Amino acid sequence: MSPKTLxxxxxxxxxxxxxxxxxxxxxxxxxxxxEVTSPQxxxxxxxxxxxxxxxxxxxxxxxxNVPTTEGREDPAQMTEESRIQVQALDxxxxxxxxxxxxxxxxxxxxxxxxxxxxGWTLPGMxxxxxxxxxxxxxxxxxxxxxxxxxxxxxxxxxxxxxxxxSKNMKVEITGxxxxxxxxxxxxxxxxxxxxxxxxxxxxxEYCGEAIRDLSMEGRMTVCNMAIxxxxxxxxxxxxxxxxxxxxxxxxxPKGAQWEAALAWWKTLYSDDDAHWDKVVxxxxxxxxxxxxxxxSPEDVLPITATxxxxxxxxxxxxxxxxxxxxxxxxxxxxxxxxxxxxxxxxGSCTNGRIEDLRAAAEIVKGKKIKxxxxxxxxxxxxxxxxxxxxxxxxxxxxxGFEWRLAGCSMCLAMNPDQLQPGERCAAxxxxxxxxxxxxxxRTHLLSPAMAAAAAITGKLTDVRELM
Amino acid sequence: xxxxxxxxxxxxxxxxxxxxxxxxxPKVFLKTxxxxxxxVNLFDEMRYDAxxxxxxxxxxxxxxxxxxxxxxxxxxxxCGSSREHAPWAIKDFGIKCVISTSxxxxxxxxxxxxxxxxxxxxxxxxxxxxxxxxKGQNARMTVDLEAQEITTSDGEVIPFEVDSFxxxxxxxxxxxxxxxxxxxxxxxxxxxxxxxxxPWV
Ligand code: SF4
Numbered sequence: 001m002s003p004k005t006l007x008x009x010x011x012x013x014x015x016x017x018x019x020x021x022x023x024x025x026x027x028x029x030x031x032x033x034x035e036v037t038s039p040q041x042x043x044x045x046x047x048x049x050x051x052x053x054x055x056x057x058x059x060x061x062x063x064x065n066v067p068t069t070e071g072r073e074d075p076a077q078m079t080e081e082s083r084i085q086v087q088a089l090d091x092x093x094x095x096x097x098x099x100x101x102x103x104x105x106x107x108x109x110x111x112x113x114x115x116x117x118x119g120w121t122l123p124g125m126x127x128x129x130x131x132x133x134x135x136x137x138x139x140x141x142x143x144x145x146x147x148x149x150x151x152x153x154x155x156x157x158x159x160x161x162x163x164x165x166s167k168n169m170k171v172e173i174t175g176x177x178x179x180x181x182x183x184x185x186x187x188x189x190x191x192x193x194x195x196x197x198x199x200x201x202x203x204x205e206y207c208g209e210a211i212r213d214l215s216m217e218g219r220m221t222v223c224n225m226a227i228x229x230x231x232x233x234x235x236x237x238x239x240x241x242x243x244x245x246x247x248x249x250x251x252x253p254k255g256a257q258w259e260a261a262l263a264w265w266k267t268l269y270s271d272d273d274a275h276w277d278k279v280v281x282x283x284x285x286x287x288x289x290x291x292x293x294x295x296s297p298e299d300v301l302p303i304t305a306t307x308x309x310x311x312x313x314x315x316x317x318x319x320x321x322x323x324x325x326x327x328x329x330x331x332x333x334x335x336x337x338x339x340x341x342x343x344x345x346x347g348s349c350t351n352g353r354i355e356d357l358r359a360a361a362e363i364v365k366g367k368k369i370k371x372x373x374x375x376x377x378x379x380x381x382x383x384x385x386x387x388x389x390x391x392x393x394x395x396x397x398x399x400g401f402e403w404r405l406a407g408c409s410m411c412l413a414m415n416p417d418q419l420q421p422g423e424r425c426a427a428x429x430x431x432x433x434x435x436x437x438x439x440x441x442r443t444h445l446l447s448p449a450m451a452a453a454a455a456i457t458g459k460l461t462d463v464r465e466l467m
Numbered sequence: 468x469x470x471x472x473x474x475x476x477x478x479x480x481x482x483x484x485x486x487x488x489x490x491x492x493p494k495v496f497l498k499t500x501x502x503x504x505x506x507v508n509l510f511d512e513m514r515y516d517a518x519x520x521x522x523x524x525x526x527x528x529x530x531x532x533x534x535x536x537x538x539x540x541x542x543x544x545x546c547g548s549s550r551e552h553a554p555w556a557i558k559d560f561g562i563k564c565v566i567s568t569s570x571x572x573x574x575x576x577x578x579x580x581x582x583x584x585x586x587x588x589x590x591x592x593x594x595x596x597x598x599x600x601x602k603g604q605n606a607r608m609t610v611d612l613e614a615q616e617i618t619t620s621d622g623e624v625i626p627f628e629v630d631s632f633x634x635x636x637x638x639x640x641x642x643x644x645x646x647x648x649x650x651x652x653x654x655x656x657x658x659x660x661x662x663x664x665x666p667w668v
Contacts, residue, residue, distance in 0.1 A: 296487075
């Protein structure tokens with residue numbers, strides 16, 4: 001047999017039909033659904049008189065525009081439109097008989113955190129969701145990607161997607177990371193190097209010692225932002241850490257099924273001489289704690305650097321950089337570590353897991369915030385409960401952070417958590433686009449530890465100085 | 468779905484690179500449970516000021532481009548979220564074809580599901596089309612999907628590539644779900660095989 005990549009292996013195991021021109025029907029093992037991108041899809045099903053083909057493989061949770069403040073079960077806490085979307089999901093989940101975690105359920109949270117937490121996401125699966133950060137699940141060696149609403153409807157009706165195969169790209173992070181450098185810095189550094197379109201047309205497999213050394217939480221952070229690099233999906237081959245994480249979760253296989261699953265999962269790696277269409281290698285020790293300065297996730301620099309000038313770039317990027325700097329209110333040559341911050345947001349499917357909260361709490365412990373506002377929004381009700389048990393919630397509260405309920409919150413600011421025009425935010429989320437966190441809001445992306453450092457000092461700060 | 472055959476129309480130039488889905492349709496407009504009505508909010512934050520007044524400098528607000536049906540855009544158009552509201556808004560505005568050097572993957576797919584033709588061309592050719600679009604109202608461009616050719620207002624012909632299956636669906640206005648359902652036997656067979664080989668799924 002010819003050597004295969006991990007992506008090749010998962011792909012081959014899921015082709016239900018292949019047309020002569022290579023267009024395939026890819027079978028979908030798990031379909032995750034949230035309230036924003038699904039109403040039109042369910043409506044389409046109803047209009048055509050179609051059913052959900054595999055309701056037992058379909059999981060719904062409201063996350064994008066739910067409030068993250070106490071008492072949110074009260075519908076009066078939501079705007080009319082948000083309420084309609086959440087109620088539509090409630091109704092659709094019930095009518096079509098799919099798994100559902102309402103806001104009143106402690107297991108509710110951001111869809112990409114709930115899936116792995118509940119053991120819905122397993123190695124070797126195909127996982128889709130009407131959300132671009134579905135790539136997160138790739139950390140388990142699952143082929144996971146975002147789809148549009150028409151495709152959500154297609155998967156609901158047929159449990160397949162019409163797909164053509166992407167190309168294979170290998171991103172290797174060699175060696176060890178330096179202290180203060182995290183999974184978030186890796187993933188931002190990769191995008192900084194390859195650009196936001198560098199992965200277009202590819203599925204990326206992340207490998208190398210620095211990736212192996214990451215926890216499952218860290219691997220999810222890395223894969224989560226594969227989409228910001230333009231890739232269809234990000235993957236990491238499963239290993240003992242993956243199996244240990246999965247074992248015992250509510251929907252993970254048990255007994256003889258576990259053994260059978262494990263036997264297959266252990267074959268899920270890229271063969272030594274597999275073909276790669278593109279290879280990028282970065283030395284782990286070359287990665288520094290980074291922040292973004294502009295309005296594209298590729299606008300990444302080490303915290304020790306200065307704000308660049310538009311002339312430092314080429315082609316269309318010159319104008320884009322000028323526009324970014326204007327929007328961000330920054331001057332070329334200014335030190336990144338001199339930039340003052342108004343708001344700190346710790347959360348999102350990129351960095352809203354327990355390990356992220358631990359890393360932030362370690363920096364915050366015993367100190368007070370110097371920013372106007374800082375909030376921690378755990379990725380799920382279970383993450384929140386665990387953080388409370390470990391005493392992290394108290395650390396945050398005592399420092400002056402708001403301690404919120406689970407949801408997407410200020411990652412995309414569809415709920416009431418929004419920046420004001422001109423307000424500057426250090427955020428652990430994944431997008432710094434214009435207006436992403438509120439019209440006119442200015443976002444700097446960074447790791448949870450770096451966000452915590454900014455909260456304590458009131459400006460972007462090299463976390464290594466606080467360690 | 469509407470058929471896409473041949474389009475002759477005004478092309479609007481948007482040379483900015485990395486136009487993301489938050490720019491195309493900001494999230495405040497994602498709260499709808501319908502597919503229609505998003506056209507007035509296309510490019511909302513660039514098109515209107517905070518009070519809702521039109522920005523006269525924004526290309527689609529200029530008299531000569533208000534009826535544009537083609538968009539010529541900078542690299543990496545449609546990056547960001549999976550929101551299909553982006554192509555819905557584009558379609559609702561009246562734009563049926565977007566031309567760029569590259570598109571984000573999900574956005575690209577979403578276009579085809581909504582009768583919009585995204586065309587990828589090398590930089591030099593996008594530059595030619597950008598110049599042509601800058602001429603304004605009288606510069607009508609023609610996009611012929613069957614022949615896979617764009618003709619500028621000067622009569623210059625630029626061929627383009629398109630996936631054969633996607634082309635077939637666009638030309639005939641075919642609904643993907645209906646097509647896939649015709650292959651139900653293959654899906655059934657796959658499920659039976661998978662139940663044997665991966666019963667834990
Ligand atoms: S946390 Fe942000 S990126 Fe993640 S699913 Fe929610 S809105 Fe999307």
